Amino acid sequence: MRDSGGAVVRTGLVGLMVGAGVCYCIYRVTARKRKNQGTAAAGTEGETLQKEREGGAAPWGTHGEVAPEGSLLQRVSGISVLSSTDQKDSSSFQQGMDLPKSPHGLEMHHIQKLIHLLESTEDPSIQEQVLVTLSNSAAFSVNQDIIRNVGGLSVVGKMLSVPVTNVKEKALNALNNLSMNIKNQEELKIYITKVCEEMDSSPLNSELQLAGLRFLTNMSVTNAYHSTMTSSIQCFLQLLSEGNERTQVQVLKVLVNLSANPTMTEHLVNAQAPFLLSLFDSCIHKDVLLRVLMFATNLTKYMKKDKRATLHDQHSEDSILSVLWGNSTLCAQKLASLLYHQDTEVKEQVAELIMQQC
Template sequence: MRDSALKAGLVGLAVGAGVCLALYGLASRRRRRRKGADPGERDRSALLRAASGIPLVSSSGRREQAGMDFPNSPHVLETDDVQNLIYLLESTKDAAIQEQILITLSNSAAFSINQDTIRNLGGLPVVGKMLSVPVANVKEKALNALNNLSMNIQNQEVIKVYIAKVCEETCSAPLNSELQLAGLRLLTNMSVTNNYHYMMTSSIPGFINLLSAGNERTQVQVLKVLVNLSANPAMTEHLLKAQASFLLSLFDSCIKEDVLLRLLVFVTNLTKHMKKDKNTVNYEYNEDSVFSVLWGDSTVCAQKLASLFHHHDAEVRLQVAALIRQQC
């Protein structure tokens, strides 16, 4: 009974800023009073005893989408509060507790000052280690936390070491799952600049596969990554070599505008870079490659674009016109 009550209290750890601050204030005071004792054991005991009085709260109202401003989260966490959160995350093996702590860190990381504090206290590697926990919910919450933390350029320099792992988890996750979407959101942030594109090169076939097999939400998210990659001339050849026999089927008025617009930008970027670098055209491409599908039979592509030129959405028509101008 005692163990059950303790676990129930810990699972509620991440809800309510006032409760969190009270918890860690108490924990910090207990740590200061117990000088001379074994810090690891004493710290953990104090945190667990303080947490045991927190009631379990339903998770139905949690706001977890990366990059959002969470009105119920603390605007600024004290250094001791962040330090204790990181300590708990690093020391516990309970997946439910890990998940709740990651939600708290993710929410707090919506504010830039907390992003710096978490980095300065060594929290990024602790969150990154959660990507190796064999529990999908924990991985998803870790990706959400890293996504918010990646809004900070200095944090990106630390997070970059996890790009290969994130790509692997994203491409192998259950199709259209929240875990997959969380990975794609983080990769979108990490691909805004050209700095880390080379770390994603080997995953381009996986991204293309998600574009083919995924639902609309997945297609939009993966296209955000592909558009970022296509803006970098150094990635042009890698993208043109990718196998995408289905690509022209997406150039259709029945495709949702959010998908279609990003696809058109993706192709426009590749076209622009090809015009500047003739070497990409001279490369020998497979018949199902992006290059061969789009430009192997230019008549088919031209017919598709001509049809889209009469699309009901003005933005789509403008982007089609921009692509046609690049091809001239």
């Protein structure tokens, strides 16, 4: 009887996979048509999902090429320039410095004055206003280089130690924009551990926490600094479990980036995430669902290539390894249900995940 029951289950699963394969082919044809029509727009947040780095031509891919330096600005999430109303708040210290109205118009001597002021003042209100202006100016690639060349990266980084939440948040926003530059990342890597600690200790769903996650998203665009974030993987997963949609989306950007690095697979699959399959549900917000599916797809892809990960002695029943592959029937059922999702991108990603599991 046991053998008969097992055969029924296996037959059902095979049928599901075959049906999913048909769906997959249909969805990929649709995707290719959209690609050929050139509808994908580069530089938008949605185009940067895979490792936050593949660009507009192939959204939701699983290969994640390293972004050329010149295009990095278009491939990661930045803080937009403040509105004119917000800029008026900075007038108190700008008036005596002869600064242009637009951050794009800042010249090197303007930036040098701002950095000197930031370095010399202990007034949190002035620190905050200077950081806002530097953050705005760093939205432009030319200013990212200038700030680095005049020694501004370390000055901004020191603001993370100021015991004022608003100052830390504005410093992280500035570092976020400055980290959209590969040369800057080489210097900013020393702040990854500090930012991970701040993110972990910050109030859940706070702006400070989100600012830290944005910085970590940019710093995880390439594989270069992933190992520095290894000890924070469990914290990321806890935020995914407990955070609101904004936090979930932002932390998933980091997790997807890490999951596209084969050397991080074992660290990720042995982390505790008993809730993960609960996110494989049509009621979950699309931005969260797509990223969860991409995260699972990347892990599945590299698990297939490296069978040693499945033999790790330390994984528990709550590990991602056990959740995704220890209960394949439940996972298959959830994926089959998601094949009927109303969003085409979700269905395509589900199909891709199923194909990786075959």
